[in-house]
Amino acid sequence: MSPKKLKVAILGAGLIAPNHAAGFQEVPDLAQVVAVCDINRESAENLATLFDARVCTDYRELLADPEIDLVDVLLPHNLHYPVAMDVIRAMKHLLLEKPVAVTYQQSMEIYEAAKKARIHFGVAENTRFIRAYVEAEKIIKAGKLGDITLVRTFLPANERVRLSSNKCWGKKAGFGGGALIDSGPHTFYLLKWLFGEVRELVAFTSQLYKVDSEVEDNADVRGKLACGADFLSSFTFTAEIPHSERLEVYGTTGSLIVDQLVNPPVKFYAEPVDFDGMPLKGPEYDPLGWHYFSIVEEVKDFVRTVVEDRPPTVNPLDCCYAVNVIEKAYESAKNGNKLIQV
Numbered sequence: 449m450s451p452k453k454l455k456v457a458i459l460g461a462g463l464i465a466p467n468h469a470a471g472f473q474e475v476p477d478l479a480q481v482v483a484v485c486d487i488n489r490e491s492a493e494n495l496a497t498l499f500d501a502r503v504c505t506d507y508r509e510l511l512a513d514p515e516i517d518l519v520d521v522l523l524p525h526n527l528h529y530p531v532a533m534d535v536i537r538a539m540k541h542l543l544l545e546k547p548v549a550v551t552y553q554q555s556m557e558i559y560e561a562a563k564k565a566r567i568h569f570g571v572a573e574n575t576r577f578i579r580a581y582v583e584a585e586k587i588i589k590a591g592k593l594g595d596i597t598l599v600r601t602f603l604p605a606n607e608r609v610r611l612s613s614n615k616c617w618g619k620k621a622g623f624g625g626g627a628l629i630d631s632g633p634h635t636f637y638l639l640k641w642l643f644g645e646v647r648e649l650v651a652f653t654s655q656l657y658k659v660d661s662e663v664e665d666n667a668d669v670r671g672k673l674a675c676g677a678d679f680l681s682s683f684t685f686t687a688e689i690p691h692s693e694r695l696e697v698y699g700t701t702g703s704l705i706v707d708q709l710v711n712p713p714v715k716f717y718a719e720p721v722d723f724d725g726m727p728l729k730g731p732e733y734d735p736l737g738w739h740y741f742s743i744v745e746e747v748k749d750f751v752r753t754v755v756e757d758r759p760p761t762v763n764p765l766d767c768c769y770a771v772n773v774i775e776k777a778y779e780s781a782k783n784g785n786k787l788i789q790v
């Protein structure tokens with residue numbers, strides 16, 4: 449007998465919603481989007497036409513609907529906690545965009561509540577599905593870089609328009625902060641996945657763009673990983689280049705560089721005089737597609753998680769952990785770049 453098709457509601461029809469929608473469209477035998485909710489009816493209607501889904505502007509309508517099995521929450525960060533808790537209370541499966549919540553405590557409350565309610569809970573952390581990182585993991589975990597000594601990450605984005613025109617992106621009350629709470633979940637998930645926990649950190653934040661914005665648009669976090677390597681993670685909302693990601697891993701026997709704006713995007717360097725490096729087979733240069741496809745894969749993985757009744761590939765606890773690191777980074781920046789143990 450074929451498994452029951454999941455009835456899905458998408459909650460929040462903003463920028464990232466079409467990517468999630470594409471994920472559900474790729475598994476038509478397993479899931480069907482039946483409702484789209486957004487306080488902006490027009491946004492909800494535009495997305496709903498992809499599925500012939502119904503539209504609402506009050507998410508409580510979704511929760512009261514016994515037909516809906518899964519709610520995909522794509523809302524401003526400060527709404528993650530209250531809405532996620534409501535979804536869990538309504539006993540719907542929950543896919544929640546990053547960050548889990550704006551504090552570690554709220555993140556863990558969501559995790560515990562989902563566990564108690566025995567619903568499937570997934571965090572839409574696309575990092576785990578970025579092909580360049582999946583290939584990088586194989587090289588790192590095979591020990592080809594030797595002992596890791598230094599890890600550097602960089603997440604550049606251009607959010608000037610959103611910071612000035614949107615009611616919540618530039619406001620602490622809407623997004624819980626700026627570049628750090630928005631991009632940090634990806635980086636601190638990535639570090640945990642590939643190298644293990646952060647031991648200690650120091651953070652620096654700045655606000656270059658002050659018009660209509662009150663959040664940090666640049667941040668640097670540096671410190672030590674539990675494996676002994678140094679790390680430096682930089683985030684910017686003010687880079688005049690396409691959204692991208694860069695990872696540099698330096699080890700005692702080799703190095704690896706991932707850069708989504710470089711062709712090829714992943715190269716392995718075996719020794720100091722290896723000027724050319726060796727491209728890793730698999731990840732193609734696709735500066736527009738790498739991000740989109742990783743989100744499609746993350747959505748499909750969560751649908752399969754529910755249908756197959758198995759844990760999601762991304763452990764939500766690792767995403768809660770990332771929020772913990774971000775919270776410590778804010779604490780360091782607020783206290784004169786104090787060294788904080790994580």
Ligand SMILES: NC(=O)c1ccc[n+]([C@@H]2O[C@H](COP(=O)([O-])OP(=O)(O)OC[C@H]3O[C@@H](n4cnc5c(N)ncnc54)[C@H](O)[C@@H]3O)[C@@H](O)[C@H]2O)c1
Pocket residue numbers: 459460461462463464465485486487488491505507522523524525527545546547572573574614630743
């Ligand atoms: N994985 C990634 O790389 C990635 C990229 C972009 C965004 N995101 C995440 O996705 C989430 C949404 O981001 P976005 O870029 O789509 O934001 P957005 O501002 O474009 O969209 C948010 C939508 O939520 C709607 N909304 C606000 N309050 C609501 C309410 N009470 N009820 C119903 N709808 C409401 C808004 O009208 C808007 O359409 C965030 O958590 C963000 O961090 C992740």
